[in-house]
Amino acid sequence: MIALIITAECIACWACEPICPNAAIRVKNEVFRIDKKSCTRCEGYGDLPQCVEICPVEGAIIDDEGTAMNPPGSLTGIPPREPLPA
Amino acid sequence: MSMVQESGCRPIQPNNARIEEHPCYSEGASHRYARMHLPVAPACNMQCRYCNRKFDCSNESRPGVVSGVLNPDQAVKRAWEARQRLPHLRVIGFAGPGDPLANRERVFATCKPLRSSFPDWHLCLSTNGLCLPESVNAILDHGIRHVTITLNALDPEVGAAIYSWIFWNKKRRRGVEAAHILLEQQLAGLSALLARGVLVKINSVLIPGVNDRQIPEINRLVSEAGVFSHNVMPLISAPEHGTYYGVMGIPGPNETQLQQVREQCGGAAKLMTHCRQCRADAVGLLEQDRQAELNRSPVEGSRVIPIHRPTRRDPVASPPSPVVLAVASQSGERVDTHFGHAEFFRIYRVTGAQIEHLGERFVPRYCQGDDQCEDKDHTLQSVLNLLNDCQGVICARIGFVPWQELLERGIEPVNSHADRPVVEALSHTARLLQDKHTIPTPKVAAAGMKGRG
Numbered sequence: 001m002i003a004l005i006i007t008a009e010c011i012a013c014w015a016c017e018p019i020c021p022n023a024a025i026r027v028k029n030e031v032f033r034i035d036k037k038s039c040t041r042c043e044g045y046g047d048l049p050q051c052v053e054i055c056p057v058e059g060a061i062i063d064d065e066g067t068a069m070n071p072p073g074s075l076t077g078i079p080p081r082e083p084l085p086a
Numbered sequence: 087m088s089m090v091q092e093s094g095c096r097p098i099q100p101n102n103a104r105i106e107e108h109p110c111y112s113e114g115a116s117h118r119y120a121r122m123h124l125p126v127a128p129a130c131n132m133q134c135r136y137c138n139r140k141f142d143c144s145n146e147s148r149p150g151v152v153s154g155v156l157n158p159d160q161a162v163k164r165a166w167e168a169r170q171r172l173p174h175l176r177v178i179g180f181a182g183p184g185d186p187l188a189n190r191e192r193v194f195a196t197c198k199p200l201r202s203s204f205p206d207w208h209l210c211l212s213t214n215g216l217c218l219p220e221s222v223n224a225i226l227d228h229g230i231r232h233v234t235i236t237l238n239a240l241d242p243e244v245g246a247a248i249y250s251w252i253f254w255n256k257k258r259r260r261g262v263e264a265a266h267i268l269l270e271q272q273l274a275g276l277s278a279l280l281a282r283g284v285l286v287k288i289n290s291v292l293i294p295g296v297n298d299r300q301i302p303e304i305n306r307l308v309s310e311a312g313v314f315s316h317n318v319m320p321l322i323s324a325p326e327h328g329t330y331y332g333v334m335g336i337p338g339p340n341e342t343q344l345q346q347v348r349e350q351c352g353g354a355a356k357l358m359t360h361c362r363q364c365r366a367d368a369v370g371l372l373e374q375d376r377q378a379e380l381n382r383s384p385v386e387g388s389r390v391i392p393i394h395r396p397t398r399r400d401p402v403a404s405p406p407s408p409v410v411l412a413v414a415s416q417s418g419e420r421v422d423t424h425f426g427h428a429e430f431f432r433i434y435r436v437t438g439a440q441i442e443h444l445g446e447r448f449v450p451r452y453c454q455g456d457d458q459c460e461d462k463d464h465t466l467q468s469v470l471n472l473l474n475d476c477q478g479v480i481c482a483r484i485g486f487v488p489w490q491e492l493l494e495r496g497i498e499p500v501n502s503h504a505d506r507p508v509v510e511a512l513s514h515t516a517r518l519l520q521d522k523h524t525i526p527t528p529k530v531a532a533a534g535m536k537g538r539g
Binding site: 007008010031050078 | 129133140184191250251253330426488504505
C-alpha cells in the first residue's frame with residue numbers, strides 16, 4: 001500500500017500522531033510527515049487510515065495521486081468555493 | 087458536597103477556598119485572583135460548528151491576537167514567570183486550543199511539576215466531554231478539582247446540527263450517531279466527577295435558532311445533578327472566523343435573546359454571568375487580561391506556534407504611510423494563486439488610496455506536493471528572503487509552515503481575499519496594516535522562535 005502524504009495545509013495539531021497504529025507520523029520542528037516505509041494506510045486496522053479519520057483539516061492528507069482524503073467541505077460542512085479561474 | 091479523600095497524600099482542599107479563589111466560580115474572586123490558561127492542548131477529537139481548527143476555538147477562547155501552543159516544559163516555565171509578576175495567581179486552567187482530554191499526556195505532564203511547586207494553586211480544565219469517563223481517575227490523580235464541560239444539547243437531533251463529527255472508536259462519526267455518543271459520554275463523565283467531589287461548571291453556547299430551547303432543559307438537568315454553575319455563553323460568529331456558523335451567516339444572539347434564555351433557566355445551578363469567554367492562553371484577572379504582556383517574553387528555548395493571525399485594530403487617524411505588499415496572482419486581476427504555487431509575486435506600494443505597481447519578483451517554487459522534497463525549507467527561506475521588505479503577502483491560500491515563517495519575519499500573511507480583485511485586496515490590506523502599526527501590538531515572535539533549521 002502506497003503511503004499517504006501530509007500537505008502544507010497541516011496545522012500541526014498533533015491529533016494524528018498518537019493514534020497512528022504504525023507510528024508512521026514523524027514530527028520535526030512541528031512539521032508533520034508520514035514515513036513511507038511505516039505507513040500501511042492502516043490496512044487491517046480500521047476501515048480508513050486513522051490519520052484521515054481524525055485530521056480536522058480538509059486537504060491536509062492526500063494520496064499518492066494527489067487526491068485529498070478529506071475533500072473540501074467534507075469536515076467543516078462549509079460548501080467549497082467555486083474553483084479558481086485558470 | 088462531601089469531602090472526598092484523594093488517592094495521593096493531600097486531602098482535597100476545603101470547598102470554600104476552591105470556590106472563593108477561582109475567578110470562574112466566584113465573581114468576587116474574579117476581582118482578586120488571577121488565572122492563567124496554559125495552551126498545551128492542540129489536538130481535538132471532534133469538530134464543533136462554532137470552532138475553526140485552523141485558528142482557535144472562537145467560543146472557548148476569544149479570537150484575536152496571536153497565541154501559541156506550548157509543550158509541557160515551556161508551559162511550566164511560563165507559569166513560573168507569571169507567578170513572579172502576578173502575586174495573586176491562584177488558578178491554572180487547561181482550555182485548548184483543542185480539547186485537554188484529547189491531549190491527556192501533555193496536560194498531565196504539565197500538572198505534575200506545577201502541583202508539587204505550587205500546592206495551593208487550583209488546577210482546572212475545560213472539555214467537550216467526549217473522553218471524560220475514562221479520564222476521571224487521572225483528573226483526580228493529578229489534583230484537578232474544577233472541570234468545565236461544554237454541553238450544548240440534550241437532544242441528539244439538535245446536537246447533530248452543532249457538531250460536524252466526532253472521532254470515536256477508530257472512526258469519524260457524524261450526525262445523530264455522533265451527537266448521541268457525545269451526550270452519553272458527557273453525562274457519564276458528569277456523574278462520575280460529581281460523585282468524586284469535583285466542582286463542575288457547565289458551559290452552553292447559545293446558538294439562536296439551533297439550541298435555544300435546549301438550554302433551559304440543560305439547566306434543569308444539571309441543577310438536579312448538583313452542578314456548581316451553568317454558564318450560558320453567546321455564540322461568537324463572524325465570517326472572518328472561518329467557522330461554519332460564521333461563514334454560513336448564522337449570527338450570535340443579541341443581548342435580548344441571551345437574557346431571554348437566561349431567564350428561562352430557573353434551576354438551582356447558579357447562572358454564571360461574569361464570564362469573559364477567555365482565550366486559551368489568557369493570563370491575569372478576568373477583568374484585566376495580561377496575556378499580551380506576559381506571553382510576549384518567550385520562554386527560553388520555546389518555539390511558540392502562532393495559532394491566530396493578528397486581527398484588525400480600531401482605526402486611528404494618521405497620515406497614510408506607504409505600505410509595500412506582495413501579491414500572488416497569476417492573472418494580475420484577482421488574487422488567484424496559492425503561496426506555495428506562485429512563480430512570481432507582484433509587488434505594490436500603497437499610499438492611502440494610491441496604488442503603485444513596483445514590478446514582479448520571480449521565486450523558486452517550494453511546494454512540490456510531496457514529502458520527498460529535501461530542500462523544501464531551504465527553498466522556502468529563499469522565497470521569504472525575496473519578500474523581506476514587504477509588510478504583507480496576499481495570496482489565495484497558504485500552508486501553515488510558510489504562514490508561521492512569515493509571521494516570524496514580521497510579514498503579515500493575508501489569505502482572506504482569495505479570488506477577489508487585486509486592487510480591493512491591496513487597499514484593504516494596506517488599511518489593516520496601517521491600523522495595526524499605529525497601535526503597538528505584541529510581536530509574535532522573538533529570538534525563541536528562530537528554531538527552524
